[in-house]
Amino acid sequence: MDHAPAADTTARPTALRAGWRRRAVRIAIGLLTVIAAIWLVLFITKGRFLRHPFESIAGRLTHRTVTIGGDFQLYFAPWRIKFVAEKIAISNPDWASRPNLFTADRIDSRIAPLSLLFGKRRFTRLELTNGAVDLEWTPDHRANTWTFSAKKGGRPLEFPRIDVATVTGTTIRYRDPRMRVIADLALDDIRSRDARIGHAVGVRGKGVIRTTPFTLTAQLLSPDATANRGRNELIARMRAAGNVVDVAGTLPSISDVEKVPLTTRARGRDLSSLLDIIGVVIPRTRTYDLRAQLVKDGDVYRFTRMKGTFGDSDLAGKLTVTNGERLHLDSELATDKLDIIDAAPFIGYNPDIVASKGAQAAAAATGAGAQRLLPDAALPVATMQRFDAGLKWTIRTVRSRRVPISNVDLTLALDRGKLTLSPLRFAMARGDVASDLVFDTRPRPSRVTYDIRLSPTPLGRLLAGWGVAEAGTTGTVKGRVQLQGRGDTIHDSLASANGRMAFILPAGSLWTRNAQLAELDIGTFVQKMFEERLKEPVRINCGLVAFTVRGGVAAADPILIDTSKNVIIGRGGFSFRNEAIDMAIRADAKKFSLFSGQSPIGLTGSFAQPGIDPISGDLLARAGAGLGLAVVATPLAGVLAFVDVGDAKAAACGPVLSGARANAQRTSKGAPRQDVGNGTTAKSKDGRQTQSEAKAQRKKFLGIF
Template structure:
């Protein structure tokens, strides 16, 4: 039997030492990875390869594609005439361009939106993908020039890229954390605001350890043809200060108006979340608000400080405090743009308001008030003193903005000014200004008002509705320097007028409406009543009996005027007391501010010696006069003299005897503020002693016939 043949196993090829076993194992591990993981690793490898290529080449080969793609995207001609670099270094994007330029649209007055000899920037790559703000961590800018301009119609601007007919958008600056700037200029033009500004920027190296450099800027410009200058510096922190904030110092000057700003910014171009302090001084706050495109009433010299920050579309002025004239002011204010329209909101308060400082608010010249004090409220026009202010409302200015303002005053400082606790809610909505409510305390009473100034059309229409609640006459007279002892009556009133014109004087000089002052039952100091009557007998009797302060009982009283075309006619003047009835005639004029009134008291009881003649009030608002000697009194004196000559001296007294036949007034129509035709005697009969007086004289010095007719027209009561 043959021996079996045993075959030997195949010889193993000789093993090579080195990388092959490891490569084989790596391939096995790669094949075992999930497909998704292998794709991710390939992407990471590709990104690394791209990064490496860009890092080695500095991305210079991207110059032509960059110009082509960016020009197409912006629809502007974008050029780099020198060196170009675009790569990751190592994580931040490095962008360098020499001779860089972006063209302007054809309508602009300058050919380039932006030019620079060199831009060298480090850009956060994530800010290009996420968020709406481009973040530049470092910026070197040499000999840059930016031109920012709005079109004349205000629809487009030079910095809104893309479609040339696209509506202009607000300027959005990239976030720049640190910057080095050399020889850079900025030009800004806005025809709608009549604003032009030219600024120059440079970086100055600092010598201290906290700040690396100081970006200085300076420039000038005009706004609404008013020149101004501006200068300042931005102290940017160096790299050794983690999270350091930029320190801003700036000053703007226009004539006597000066604004200083100092504080910190999160970044060189970041206003959001800024922490700034503002100091503003000047001769008139209205000049300051002109730069905002807002109209403010004139003020006396002012100085204010405030904290300032930007939150979204709002500029917020908080912890505002300071003085204007001799008055203080504190509160807060925000300025924003809503729908392209300026909106000012403010909550303000004054602890002590000097009465002279109120003058400029209603149209008096603040310069004259500073020079002459209260005497400046009176000026001479056509040889007559004038008190009502005639400064015109700045109609075009108030049409450019809206406002919501709440203002409170604790006390008012002034001679014989019994006002306190003033509160006003002002709203300006597309040229309609309302002061509603406007309230204040007056001598124990309360005044509430609603005033509207409608400038939406021409001419301006103003409505006054002023209401005085029952107020103690004693306190009111006492605040004006009159002894109040023995006076316990009250007074209430209402003024309801509508006029046309752009000043206080014009609106009142053309006004129509009604004025009424009501005196409910009460008592008044006897001396005042008797002197007004010129009842010499009764006055002398009380004087010798030591009863000068005996109260005179008032049953009811009404001083009412119907106003037509700025001329007020008595409708009626009627005061009923326990012993007499006082009636009045005449009126006054808002046109030339003249007074033409006559008051007469008729006794209900017999008086041996009574003048029974009117006491006249004439002159002007600013310079009234009292005429105690009337033609009627002279007539009685003449008659008495004649009787003395033809009879006995005692016969001359007959001309001054008052038989006491005055008819008492029914107080219902009086307390209702009714017109003269509705007044009645206590027996219910129509009164024939009111409603027949003349009105104030017109500008020509003659009584207006139409005004006399209008006096007799029926007007609705307003109480």
């Protein structure tokens, strides 16, 4: 009696558990029955009655309008989800330039159900006919058409895994307002079996970058791996404005190029035409071929390990392009050998014309006159104000027949239209040139400043390119050019320039042959020529060749060189406006000299065609007088017309070596010099000398002697 309640207590939990099991079995059977019924209904009806609910639900999930204009099927067949839609369209956001993100005549697919739950979408079969995809970014790159929530930002485009595919007639449109790129592409037809496509998949198309048309061909070399989310071996080639750009690399996904190293190669007739595509202006080049590694990181494109050639010159280094609010370029470049012809574009010359026809023809091609050398190529003002840049460029050697240049060190900065080359240094003939050049395009016309400094440089090496041997010449030259002008071309800025140019010759020596030719001391020159002592040096005590520039016209201020035997002085000048030269240089002997010409050498012509006129009117008059004396008196009397009594006043070297103006020059005894002018030239109102003005100036100059 006492144990009966315990038995009842044990039996109740067992009965309860059995009841729950029966209920669970009934519920499971009920669910399976419902699922089976749903499956059966869907299988029989092909799920066609779900078209409108599908459009509504898909539209809410994607925040887009989804429409199906033809047949629709959605059911299990038997274990995969079969989805069929004809005339399907998925709309674009309101801000897009086209109404639909995606349209297709027909989609027939099999989808693994579990892949929808775990986010790894897998199509076991896909047939796509005449699909059209529109991919577009917002101008600020914060959203794109294929990311269905603006809050998530613009995510990379992702593709599902596809086991078996038949894709025909697919087109893709890509638009990026920030980069100003529009591309219309066509995908080659794809037919795969058992998750193997079997050959490369190609893409071809055309488009516009900014205002430049281009064509594009690309191939996916590993489509089977891509279909299984493996390695994506991609190669692409773009042609634009006569340039060819090749890109190759392995992508983590078919559309993801972020932070992926890509091998690039660019080649063409002119590198400037390639960079002009993205709105960057550089001097034009000859044929180029460059290779680099490209890595895209957001709006930053880094080109590293750059190496190649342009013209007959080499180039290496790195370049970074930042496509932000303003386009910005940063580069560090190195050149081992720069051909002087490839340097011609930096002053506005076409290098191809320089190579084939010379500098004068290249100047004429810029719009300059037929007899001019200064280029009239205008600065690209509008383009220079649209992007910024920084450049550090070193050049070991410049190949030049005339002037040996090496160790070039260039630092460039472009900031909102102000281009600064500072410093620009290079070694020339064992001397150094340092300069600061500023081209400020913000004022109209541009304000241009030239400040060029030449450290002491051996004359022999400097003049060797013009046939002057170094042996016997120990003189040096140093100088500075400071000019400021207004204009959008080199010619215009110099034609309006004001400033000063001065070159100082400290003590040294020069070949006798060269010195005597310059001084026209015929007697000494002939004597030494017969004695074969042409390399005997002549001592230079000091010298100054300086010009004052006003309104583009340079006047000698002064030209004064004191040697052991003579004092060389010059008058006249030249014009940056019309590039005319009208100067006269004369040497007066300090001691008696027989057969001295004692008359100025005329420097005439233009920058392009300079001329030397050693037979001045004064010298012809001397010859006439000598001939008359020889006729009426004796032949010996004729010689007297060519005698220099040697009364030249030696120069005080202090003012000369300090680069002082003409009015500060003195004789060795401290008296003001009256023979070096005052830094003016005869000129018309516009600074251009007329023939009569030049003649009057020459007459006035000769009258001093």
